[in-house]
Amino acid sequence: MPLIAHDPPELFPPYRGYVHAMEVAGGSRLLFISGLNAFQSDGTTMPESFEDQALLIWSHIKTILNSAGLGIENLVSLRTYLADPAFDEANARIRAEQ
Template sequence: MPITLHNPENVFPPYRNYSHAVEVKGDSQILFISGLNGYEHDGQTMPESFEEQGELIWKHIGSILSSAGLTYQHIVSIRTYLADPSFDEVNVKLRMKYLGNHRPSLTVICCQLLEKKWKLEVEVIAAR
């Protein structure tokens, strides 16, 4: 079964030994996208607001999906980590903006993230 790593140039560079996504192809295609945070393209700069970080994350997800020939409509599962439960309403609005009526499985977890400046982290599984 072929495995392809996806690290598109228009997403910030992966750090600490991981890939942004790993694709598995057989009779079907499955793409596992690592937890993404709101870094700008340079991999250093990050906006302060939850909304701006969330927008960047969803754009990064779109770029990675596209690199595998997939779209947001191919997402089958989302796991979102929020730094604070007060971010949930904005998180839902962002998800609805990018997914529309598409309804993949979903888990939202509130926890302390690795870096204090991170407001959220999102990981995705897509398939076709």
């Protein structure tokens, strides 16, 4: 099965062998998106607030999906790790808005 890397130029640059997403093409397509963070396009800075970071990560997810001709409706599974349980409510709200 061919593997197709997806590193859209709108996202922060990949580093140390990191790939933003890897597509497995064959009889059907599977796209595995790497663990994303809220790096801005310079690859070094992040927004200050949790909300701004979460929105930027969702933007990254949508950009990667779009690069593969997919959309949010194609997500099968999504795992979120929060640095603080206090962010849970904001995370759930932002996720529902997507």
